[in-house]
Amino acid sequence: MEIRKIDENISVAxxxxxxxxxxxxxxxxxxLVANRPDRExxxxxxxxxxxxxAKANGLNWVYMPVESGNITDxxxxxxxxxxRDAEKPVFAFCRSGTRCTILWALSSAREHQPEELLPKARNAGYDISGLVPRMMQQAKHS
Structure with missing residues (x-):
């Protein structure tokens, strides 16, 4: 298992x-959050x-499947x-961790500037710099 910490609230894998x-x-x-569809x-x-x-080990379980390469608003x-409301820290997974990171970045962009988020993703091994325009759009949702 490869855990990639984004910040104190969320790690992805x-x-x-x-x-x-x-x-x-x-x-x-x-x-524990699953962003990967069953039987992908x-x-x-x-x-x-x-x-x-997860339930046997006392974890809160969230199944929120997202199609790879097609993360919608x-x-x-x-x-x-x-x-925002999950008991922290959160552990989210998908096939590679990328979907979880993108979901975190886009939702976080509603309250934080991309320049705050990009280094966190980069430190976890994900280059999401191509998302900056979409992150800027999300800022308007806040």
Missing amino acids: PQIAVEDVAEIARLGFKT EPGQPSMADIEAE QDVDNFAPMI
């Missing part, structure tokens, strides 16, 4: 295994199995209140 959930809870995460690719763990393990509208 590529696809996790069911066996990783207990470790996620042990590390102190409070909410053959062989990925089922979200129902991850959900059951509605997806951001759904993510923003969830991440």
